[in-house]
């Protein structure tokens with residue numbers, strides 16, 4: 092029997108497996124696909140934008156260097172080469188978009204983010220699904236995660252003490268089961284969790300084609316009276332056809348069909364001569380009503396799906412894994428405070444909901460209607476203002492992430508600043524062991540005694556820092572989120588109370 096069985100070796104399942112192994116939990120991953128490779132996981136359709144919280148999570152686990160091998164990635168804006176340079180040091184360039192409407196980095200008011208420090212993990216970036224999965228799989232193997240490919244989870248039964256899982260004609264037992272098996276999750280269905288949301292308005296197409304007359308299409312993104320398309324030379328096209336999602340997964344994607352949709356949306360009489368690669372998607376936006384039912388948990392697309400507009404799904408899923416791993420590990424060890432595991436859903440569900448709405452709002456701008464063109468014009472005006480660009484950057488880059496953890500300091504619930512300590516190390520590096528961290532900037536302070544004896548092991552570091560941001564001490568959870576912070580002499584009772592939400596005294 093394994094402590095945890097994970098269904099699905101996608102990026103979320105693999106990252107969660109690494110998080111659990113970091114805490115010495117035994118993990119089995121069951122993956123339906125025999126072969127992890129697919130052309131859809133490679134450039135161009137496999138490109139995935141990673142938001143700042145995702146990059147920070149990978150950095151805090153020592154995975155960022157593996158991911159940023161320069162030949163294999165480019166930054167989120169399409170510039171080649173390593174992209175870990177801080178956003179504040181970049182020349183003028185687009186910072187991202189909302190429904191295709193760009194905001195620019197030099198229009199962003201970074202003074203609104205007083206707690207962000209320069210960091211190797213300070214910028215969003217992009218990679219391919221193939222690359223991130225392979226980096227995570229290598230790490231998972233090295234950490235002793237057992238991955239069984241060719242095993243499709245078909246059903247489950249849970250009891251008070253564990254879960255029995257049927258996969259590939261065999262039976263497996265885990266004390267817990269986590270469904271990371273994507274949008275059509277069997278674990279979610281068999282685990283009895285409802286999935287609710289809004290039905291699709293369109294079928295989206297990502298296709299790679301050869302055309303007899305490519306000059307008939309203008310490169311770039313275009314809203315037309317019948318939909319939207321983006322064209323990148325030599326032959327990469329994305330299209331949105333407002334058919335109510337009717338085509339998606341109902342028929343084979345043929346050359347004739349692609350040509351007909353492209354003509355219909357672009358209004359250009361193009362001739363497609365070769366269909367090299369094609370996939371469809373929709374704006375169906377659904378979320379599990381809970382991320383936990385007994386010993387069955389959900390993470391990633393298994394818990395929430397939405398259109399890829401704005402590229403948030405992978406980020407949301409990896410954030411789920413970072414939030415869940417240490418909480419589930421503490422629960423298995425028996426040293427989790429009451430309610431810690433349930434805080435996974437309490438913290439992550441509202442965030443998932445927000446992201447689903449973010450994708451829905453983009454659909455409202457994209458509809459082929461006069462009112463949507465009017466909305467687009469207003470959004471363009473707003474995004475060009477300094478406040479507008481800053482707002483969109485916060486949302487797109489993930490900087491607005493803040494859990495409602497109580498506490499009166501504005502940093503509580505946010506990602507910890509990457510303090511550079513007196514010995515040259517950074518806070519992010521100190522989190523690689525997956526433990527909590529109590530950082531006191533006054534070595535003579537009384538915090539060390541408090542830190543010792545907390546369950547799961549909270550590292551204590553007393554050090555000066557290059558920029559303390561006016562703080563005297565900070566307690567950081569294993570997932571890099573600030574649990575408590577103070578600017579004056581630490582109130583030990585307040586600290587102990589904040590810590591008691593995440594750790595128990597041994």
Ligand SMILES: Cc1cc2nc3c(=O)[nH]c(=O)nc-3n(C[C@H](O)[C@H](O)[C@H](O)COP(=O)(O)OP(=O)(O)OC[C@H]3O[C@@H](n4cnc5c(N)ncnc54)[C@H](O)[C@@H]3O)c2cc1C
Pocket residue numbers: 098099100101102103104121122123124136138139140141242243244245271272273274276277297372390391392393399401402403404405406407408
């Ligand atoms: C065109 C497109 C562009 C996108 N761009 C972005 C982007 O830029 N940024 C971003 O953040 N997100 C983006 N996304 C979304 C992102 O790809 C997903 O949110 C992400 O892959 C979810 O990861 P996951 O591990 O939860 O699920 P998946 O990647 O779907 O992995 C699930 C795994 O479970 C396996 N599995 C399924 N069923 C079973 C079963 N019964 N038993 C065992 N194994 C099973 C599957 O084979 C798969 O390996 C995009 C999506 C699309 C379609």
